[in-house]
Amino acid sequence: MTRLSAPSLLGVFAHPDDESLLAGGVLAQHAAAGARTAVVTATWAADTHRIPELADALHVLGAGAPRLLGYADARIPASAPGGVRLVDAPLDEAVGRLVAHIREVRPDIVVGHDALGQLTGHPDHRRAHQITLLAVEAAGLPHLYPDAGEPWQPAALYAATHSESGVDLLGPLLQSAEKTVLAVPDAYVTTTVDVSPWAALKWEAICAHQSEVARERPLPGLLARLPEAERNEIIRTESFTRLSPGPTPGDPRRLIA
Template sequence: MTLPSLLGVFAHPDDEPLSAGGVLARHAASGARTAVVTATWAEDTRRAAELADALSVLGAGAPRLLGYADARFPGSAPGAVRFCDAPLDEAVRRLVAHVREVRPEIVVTHDAYGGLTGHPDHVHTHRVTVLAVQAAGLDQLCPEAGPAWRVGAVYLATHPDSAARELGPLLVREGRPMFSVPDAWVTAVVEAGPWLDRKIEAVFAHRSEVERGALPGRLAGLSPEERRRLMATEWFVRHESAAAYPPRTARRVLTGLTV
């Protein structure tokens, strides 16, 4: 069964397998059109090359880079503005072009907290993605970006409070805050299952992050059993108006996200 076409929009190279590697691999394996847009880092950098390797593992096509600089690594895109400082309309227009080209039925991105760590680039990616999905469906906005395309659903990669309590200390450095949502807000729980090895391989394709001891490096230092426990499950909140969030019962989706 072919699952819905899927576009992931993430802040940095390595966010794609860490946030939604199982979902990306599952949709791609089903034959669904699957792609990823990354907000930061330039094409001629090592991390962009690593991103290409990771996307190849996941089956998510070639890198699509917005070309902005990482908030914490100005050299990530020499001469470019930091993504979190970029004019909002400009960033939205750039992303609208990718949405209209890929024509996904589902878009996946960071939640409004920016995930467990609250990284400013993650937070800004959430804002830009939500606006770009809306703009992509309106034919009088960004006409230069191609024909309008209406996305069927937007899912926000997140961690429920229970998982943050259990897994967070292994994922977030000691002393730093963690951001999670009430368990009842989670609307899709995806078990990576048969695609977990592919997800882990994609994480380790980001070799520079392994070498410098970022999250991929910390995962590499764990036992295989502990690593699989940390990475086997992915949680999502379907993006709706704030009034529609609480309360709701978690819905387990074993084969991917649905429109």
Template sequence: MPVPSLLAVFAHPDDESLSAGGVLARQASAGARTAVVTATRSADTARAGELAEALRLLAAGPPRMLGYADSRVPHSAPGRPRWCDAPLDEAVGELVAHLRDFRPEIVVTHDAYGGLTGHEDHVHTHRVTVLAAHAAGLERLYPEAGQPWQPKALYVSTHPHQAVRTWGAHLALAGKALRTVPDEHVTATVDVTPWLDRKIAAILAHRTEVTRGAAPGLVAALTAPERHHLLGTEYYTRHDLPPQAPPDRSPPLNRPQRHTEAVTPCRRGAPH
């Protein structure tokens, strides 16, 4: 049976490796088509080059960049609006074009709370991706974006409350708050330890973030056992997308169930 194709949509270069690097590597190793859409940074920046290297390590193809500015770093895409300020209809239409071009069976993105750090760009990426995943299959929406294509399922990368015990001390040292969900909201717990070396290499390919002590820098400072403990499992919540195949035919990551989440508005904060 063919392995379902997967398109990941994340806010910043490095989010794809930190949040879903294991699943991207796993799907590619099994022969699936995989790709990543990144909402922010222009294609001529250093971080775009680092993203290309990370995706090469994950076998996820060349970058697909929407080219908006990081909401906390406006100079990251000169002349373009901040991601959170972009017209919503325009942003959704751009992502619909990528969905119809790549035609994935599974879409992966941030959860509605912005992951552990709650970055407003993460939250907005969730909002845009949910809308685009529904719109992509509707022929009367964004007809200029290509032939309709309906993904079977949307998985949001998340962390259960139990992750506080795992990540809490490390993020507390970095002065970051933790945003997690009740454990029962997690519907796919994926052991990615067989692909952990590739995931770590992809994270560390984001050298700019390693140097400035962002999340890849925290990973760089971990011991091998700590990396295994903190990064060897990925957590997801599944959203089914209409029209959908019967439940037993929809491609699972790991015995998925249905769950919906609220969306919170964009907020300004410290640089990502």
């Protein structure tokens, strides 16, 4: 996913810790190559306990300060006291908030959730995927959200995902905690990155989410209780599906090229 010019990278994820679990290696990789990197997190408010943890994780990954949409987690109302849940937020409003971040960061690449909502199908993950798809396209159109900054069209959009053949260790781990395991067909994965050189940083960033590591059922806590070799085998590979934004040139005489 990298090239010599070190493309700038923006991650868009539902919860604090998603960025480290799903794309921590790629974020660290791009930062190490001198790229501008940043992360937008859709849920949890600035004055909650998970945002300092997020700040620590982003510092480890070289991804700047937290950028927040400010919505509540679908299952944890206290994540944004008095606020609207991400899954209940007006779509146009949520897309507009994200467009403002895209236009400010001006990333070459955006990375977000897949359509399944990752392995567990969390409703916030699915909603974040939908919002990201719309915002990446809208960010390049000057007549949409004109007050959200100068238009900017990212060159590529990637969805972090897990293939059916790539959950050998992770699937049983999640099932042991009575979690759903959803994976995409192998052919759906267009990019697989070996992030072994950055696995230590990725694990450090995951561990920065201390409140999740301390719990038994969240994935950071499950990983923390594994033997190191087994844990490293799980976190050293990151998979993505490229979902290219913007118009694609084709034969004007044909509706389907």
